[in-house]
Amino acid sequence: MAMLINQKYELFPTDEQKEILDRWLQHCRQTYNSALLDKERKYKQNREQYNRYDMQRQQTLDKKKYPFLKEVPSQPLQEVFVRLKKSFDNFFRKDAKYPKQKKYRDYTSMTFPQFGFNKKGNRMAMSFSEKNKLYHTKLGEIDILLHRPIEGTIKQLIIKRQGTRWYAIFSVERQALPKDIDINNAIGIDVGINKYAVLSNGLEYGNPRFLRKKEMQLKKAQRKLSKRKKRSANYVKQVHQVRQLHEKVANQRKDFLHKLSYNLAKYYSVIAVENLNIRNMVRNRKLSKSISDAGWGMFRNMLAYKCEKHGGLLIKVEPEFTSQDCSCCGNRVKKSLSVRTHICTKCGTVLDRDHNASLNILQKAKEELKIQ
Ligand SMILES: [Zn+2]
Known part of the structure; x- marks a missing residue:
């Protein structure tokens, strides 16, 4: 494949x-x-x-x-x-x-x-x-x-x-040489803003709040820097601090994503994610902070090579309607981003929005596997 x-x-x-x-x-x-x-x-x-x-x-x-x-x-x-x-x-x-x-x-x-x-x-x-x-x-x-x-x-x-x-x-x-791919040991992942990742088995991974906290510190430090007189001793000191905080934020984020992707890749044989165009999403101002923060692209890349290393398979599915369709009966339930619960008017399924999406992502991946 x-x-x-x-x-x-x-x-x-x-x-x-x-x-x-x-x-x-x-x-x-x-x-x-x-x-x-x-x-x-x-x-x-x-x-x-x-x-x-x-x-x-x-x-x-x-x-x-x-x-x-x-x-x-x-x-x-x-x-x-x-x-x-x-x-x-x-x-x-x-x-x-x-x-x-x-x-x-x-x-x-x-x-x-x-x-x-x-x-x-x-x-x-x-x-x-x-x-x-x-x-x-x-x-x-x-x-x-x-x-x-x-x-x-x-x-x-x-x-x-x-x-x-x-x-x-x-x-x-x-x-990829998927020797012992176990299709039954498959998971769908929906990455989001409120929760970092929701798996199709219902497991949830929270957003790293420590990052948000560190970022606030970074912003403060940058503001302080802008008030300092250029080339003064205090200015140089502040530059140093900003740089350190920057590095810390980047490292913490990477660390979190490494651990998460490692654990997922180790445990599951098939992992399904959405093939999202992050660039388009980041353009939406309101969401942009948390999305670029969350490092979804980085997460996906890490998953890709970790899956391969562990002999697993990462499948990227097309994102159309994954959050709209009912994972139980396929009925399309239109909802805006602010609606956090999926309620199917046809079969009565009630699920967390992201959980429903992750189930759909998994389903799409399984369909793709059968074709190939
Ligand atoms: Zn339904």
Whole structure:
């Protein structure tokens, strides 16, 4: 059974390379925005469809008119339309809001769907150089910190800007070797805001409150720092304190997630989680603090490699309706985020909202296993 796993590494581009990467991102973003506008215009004018291939055709024309577009490698530029399609798919499935024009800070990554060598053995535009650095024909070599080996076949590469840092995220396909997978020893996990994780057997794991407490301290320390006179002795002292608190928060979070994922991976043979788009969720301001705090992405990654290490299986299921459908009879019970209890009007099942979701997640995973 093939699994797709993301592995993330920090990049250290030179200032000049950073400038180029940033400019490419800008062009990708503009391409996204203008394709969205075109699509809307076509639809308004005469209900005309305007799909990925129409967009690509338009791009070919644009490139002739605006030569600066030729600076951006064509692959990530074309992949922009795949993203736009996904945004609309999500919207029509009622999983996301209507696609919006992207601002600078919303558009932070570009995808290179081909990496390394092609089937004929020719080097693609993006690959590793002989010195194990990332290499692009238009950028040259970029330093990369390979803190752990890339395991499996690289399917694509995403270059991502996060604050002032840059990262390379490899999507890697691996042949997991599940020898003694016990389908009966399976668990579904719903990660949430009120409780960190709820399992399909009813077990609950609380949110690490100590993190919230430490974060309050960190905020206070940062506020204090902003009042200090720069370069004074007190300023330097405060910088030190802020840095220490920062580290502590990060370490505690990691620690908590390591323990939780370790215990789960050790105990269960099959673990099912939702395949959530965390980036979209973090955009919701109210939830954002606790979600990014909670480190769901990190948790999922830890689960992935710990499951593999223990010979288990992590299955990511599509999140549609997991919290809406009744885990007992399948009846769809619509509810907003604030409704914490699932009450089925058809079969009378009453369950904690997250518990109901985790049961659905498990069910979906089992269905997937039977197919493969
Ligand atoms: Zn029901």
